[in-house]
Amino acid sequence: MISKNIKETEEIAKVFLDKILKTKNKKRGALVVGLSGNLGAGKTAFTKLITKHLGIKGRVFSPTYVIMKKYPLKKTEGYKFFFHIDAYRLESEKELLHLGWEEIINNDEHLVFIEWPENISKAIPKHSEFVYISSKDNGHRNFKFK
Numbered sequence: 542m543i544s545k546n547i548k549e550t551e552e553i554a555k556v557f558l559d560k561i562l563k564t565k566n567k568k569r570g571a572l573v574v575g576l577s578g579n580l581g582a583g584k585t586a587f588t589k590l591i592t593k594h595l596g597i598k599g600r601v602f603s604p605t606y607v608i609m610k611k612y613p614l615k616k617t618e619g620y621k622f623f624f625h626i627d628a629y630r631l632e633s634e635k636e637l638l639h640l641g642w643e644e645i646i647n648n649d650e651h652l653v654f655i656e657w658p659e660n661i662s663k664a665i666p667k668h669s670e671f672v673y674i675s676s677k678d679n680g681h682r683n684f685k686f687k
């Protein structure tokens with residue numbers, strides 16, 4: 542799916558969110574989404590649009606320096622917390638243990654979005670969803686879901 546601008550990305554985020562929320566009954570543990578793409582591809586921008594659709598109020602900052610941000614969910618059936626994780630500065634899965642990783646991903650009321658999942662690939666559950674974003678020379682973004 543090609544997005545020409547943030548507005549179109551907002552539509553793509555909505556389609557993706559509706560799709561993954563329907564997988565609820567099949568899952569065990571958190572619903573985990575890995576977001577891949579180059580620096581500046583639009584992983585944080587996409588996540589912010591997801592939080593907007595989820596009704597999370599206020600500013601959502603890139604968690605590059607804090608690694609993880611947790612937001613309560615009030616209107617999303619079946620989910621109580623949204624986690625936004627940026628693994629860019631993590632060198633291995635081991636660093637996740639300080640963050641209480643097992644509890645985060647074993648709770649089926651958690652929705653977990655992770656930028657740079659390749660840095661912690663061993664810690665990403667097998668049945669996770671994936672979004673691949675690539676930016677093109679003209680500023681358009683290509684989105685692929687898996």
Ligand SMILES: Nc1ncnc2c1ncn2[C@@H]1O[C@H](COP(=O)(O)OP(=O)(O)OP(=O)(O)O)[C@@H](O)[C@H]1O
Nearest residue numbers: 544545546547550579580581582583584585586682
């Ligand atoms: N779909 C889009 N259309 C136009 N501009 C976009 C789009 N997505 C992101 N941008 C812009 O690109 C810039 C970088 O985006 P963003 O910070 O989301 O990238 P990122 O993939 O999270 O980068 P990083 O790897 O550094 O975390 C921002 O200024 C953002 O507004």
Ligand SMILES: [Mg+2]
Nearest residue numbers: 584585603656
């Ligand atoms: Mg980012």
